Amino acid sequence: MTKKEKELISIPITVNVPYRFAAGKYMTKFLMELKNNGKILAIKCPKCGRVQLPPRVVCAQCHVKNDEWVELSHEGTLVAFTIMYLPLTDPTTGKPHKPPFVYGSVRLDGATSVLDHLVNIEPTMDKVWVGMRCKVVLRPQKDRIGDLSDIRCLEPLPGQKKPRG
Amino acid sequence: MSDRVAIVGIAQSKFSARRPEVNYAEMGYEVIEQVLNNTGLEMQKDIDNSISCSHDIWDGQTISDIGITDVIGGHLRNEEKVAMDGTNMVLYGAIGILSGEFECSLLMAHTKMSQTNRNIVNNDAFDPIYTRILGFDYTSAAALQAKRYMYKYGITQEQCAKVVSKNLANARLNPSAHNMGEYSVGDVLSSPVVASPIHELEIAPDTDGAVAMILASEKKAKEITDNPVWILGFSNCYDAHYLGDRDLADYMSLQKAAQKAYNMAGIKNPRREIDVVELCDAFSYQELLWSEGLGLCGQGEGGRLLDSGATALKGKIPVNPSGGLLSGVPENVAGLNRAAEAYLQVKGEAGEHQVGNVRIAVAQGHSGFCGQHHCVLVLGKE
Numbered sequence: 001m002t003k004k005e006k007e008l009i010s011i012p013i014t015v016n017v018p019y020r021f022a023a024g025k026y027m028t029k030f031l032m033e034l035k036n037n038g039k040i041l042a043i044k045c046p047k048c049g050r051v052q053l054p055p056r057v058v059c060a061q062c063h064v065k066n067d068e069w070v071e072l073s074h075e076g077t078l079v080a081f082t083i084m085y086l087p088l089t090d091p092t093t094g095k096p097h098k099p100p101f102v103y104g105s106v107r108l109d110g111a112t113s114v115l116d117h118l119v120n121i122e123p124t125m126d127k128v129w130v131g132m133r134c135k136v137v138l139r140p141q142k143d144r145i146g147d148l149s150d151i152r153c154l155e156p157l158p159g160q161k162k163p164r165g
Numbered sequence: 166m167s168d169r170v171a172i173v174g175i176a177q178s179k180f181s182a183r184r185p186e187v188n189y190a191e192m193g194y195e196v197i198e199q200v201l202n203n204t205g206l207e208m209q210k211d212i213d214n215s216i217s218c219s220h221d222i223w224d225g226q227t228i229s230d231i232g233i234t235d236v237i238g239g240h241l242r243n244e245e246k247v248a249m250d251g252t253n254m255v256l257y258g259a260i261g262i263l264s265g266e267f268e269c270s271l272l273m274a275h276t277k278m279s280q281t282n283r284n285i286v287n288n289d290a291f292d293p294i295y296t297r298i299l300g301f302d303y304t305s306a307a308a309l310q311a312k313r314y315m316y317k318y319g320i321t322q323e324q325c326a327k328v329v330s331k332n333l334a335n336a337r338l339n340p341s342a343h344n345m346g347e348y349s350v351g352d353v354l355s356s357p358v359v360a361s362p363i364h365e366l367e368i369a370p371d372t373d374g375a376v377a378m379i380l381a382s383e384k385k386a387k388e389i390t391d392n393p394v395w396i397l398g399f400s401n402c403y404d405a406h407y408l409g410d411r412d413l414a415d416y417m418s419l420q421k422a423a424q425k426a427y428n429m430a431g432i433k434n435p436r437r438e439i440d441v442v443e444l445c446d447a448f449s450y451q452e453l454l455w456s457e458g459l460g461l462c463g464q465g466e467g468g469r470l471l472d473s474g475a476t477a478l479k480g481k482i483p484v485n486p487s488g489g490l491l492s493g494v495p496e497n498v499a500g501l502n503r504a505a506e507a508y509l510q511v512k513g514e515a516g517e518h519q520v521g522n523v524r525i526a527v528a529q530g531h532s533g534f535c536g537q538h539h540c541v542l543v544l545g546k547e
Binding site for chain 1 (some may be wrong): 184185186187188189190191194198208209222225234235236238239240241277280281282285286289293294297298
């Protein structure tokens with residue numbers, strides 16, 4: 001309905017544009033390996049050797065075509081994190097993530113760049129820190145659907161304590 | 166500072182209704198790799214500016230050039246995007262070189278129309294309060310323009326349909342085209358009416374693809390090739406947004422853009438001096454209307470020009486020998502494809518759709534519904 005505020009009119013319109021995004025050749029391979037074999041594959045530049053996530057067609061630094069695939073460890077080190085108090089919307093479901101929750105960037109062993117994901121951990125500053133060792137938790141194979149949610153979350157490896165200081 | 170700017174190479178996708186196997190960066194890289202190979206140029210050594218052309222709402226990403234910075238060479242270098250028709254990107258790239266700031270610029274236009282819905286996307290081009298709320302899109306607006314044009318100048322449905330017959334027949338000779346065939350005027354007019362007076366076959370189809378081009382200063386161009394194609398003239402011009410603010414059967418902005426581009430190129434008599442035209446026939450009637458705006462004939466004479474055979478593949482001023490947009494060219498890419506086709510004609514490299522010896526070629530592009538904004542490029546051998 002048209003909303004009148006004093007004598008000013010504003011009209012609500014939802015800009016709702018549907019898309020179907022092609023994952024492309026590189027991300028299709030990444031997602032298929034994740035879904036079928038539980039593997040996390042990165043792409044290695046033939047020139048500078050950096051190992052990138054997400055896999056993509058060109059190394060931006062060297063401007064050469066990438067074609068060497070590298071399997072990464074499921075464990076890595078947290079390089080940044082945030083405790084979120086905004087109920088951000090999950091774009092695949094339209095439903096909000098329930099705050100507070102933790103987003104983290106993990107450099108998986110063997111990778112130059114990071115995997116960003118939700119971190120399954122108590123959202124307090126005592127329990128999460130930069131440098132924390134994490135592992136990737138996948139959906140059970142029978143439930144995987146071929147998108148990034150096949151990685152359910154990141155989780156701290158057991159037996160760690162936040163360093164003092 | 167460079168006095169002149171040349172086109173030294175192009176590469177084009179094989180256009181297709183759907184490219185589900187590639188994302189838009191991969192699609193763009195296909196033509197970038199090809200144009201660099203064709204010219205023997207290297208990204209780091211030779212290219213000092215990269216410009217892309219597409220549109221956020223088509224790409225489904227804000228500042229959508231972030232999706233292609235890697236492939237276009239924008240990483241820790243300068244890279245910009247033109248969110249208008251591709252002809253405008255050529256103008257913008259040429260100005261960058263004329264300014265002395267750049268020597269050799271890579272241009273790439275890309276769009277995957279298949280990933281969304283053109284009617285919804287185009288609805289968002291309209292003012293939300295006055296016209297968007299009615300559900301308007303480019304086809305409905307074009308139908309109003311077609312009706313007004315036909316009413317005012319007596320242009321017939323058959324003449325509009327004949328544009329389709331001509332262009333889809335030309336497209337059979339163009340290896341990049343994906344929509345082509347032998348269609349009679351009767352065939353076109355018996356395709357379903359989408360928005361009267363416009364029939365389905367009179368609308369450029371949804372298409373995925375990309376085009377790349379390299380522009381160079383005079384000095385650099387002569388190092389790269391013995392026969393560069395010179396950008397002799399360019400100009401652009403905006404008209405009013407609201408459809409009621411202009412007579413849709415006229416083309417003030419195109420006329421102004423063309424006049425300025427011709428002056429710059431030293432063209433006094435466009436009908437005599439232009440050898441070939443590639444223009445944006447997003448809808449059949451637009452080829453007739455834009456022919457008038459480009460001064461290929463007088464006002465209201467677009468239909469007669471077509472009937473005379475002058476715009477046919479082997480006519481006096483062939484228009485859209487490539488098959489035009491009706492043969493399937495993505496929105497946003499359309500103008501760069503026009504410029505690329507004009508380049509091929511000047512080079513004599515258009516293959517089966519080459520029109521003969523071309524000294525002067527004109528490329529036209531438009532952005533916005535009913536040709537609100539026009540850009541005209543004049544390309545030549547000398």
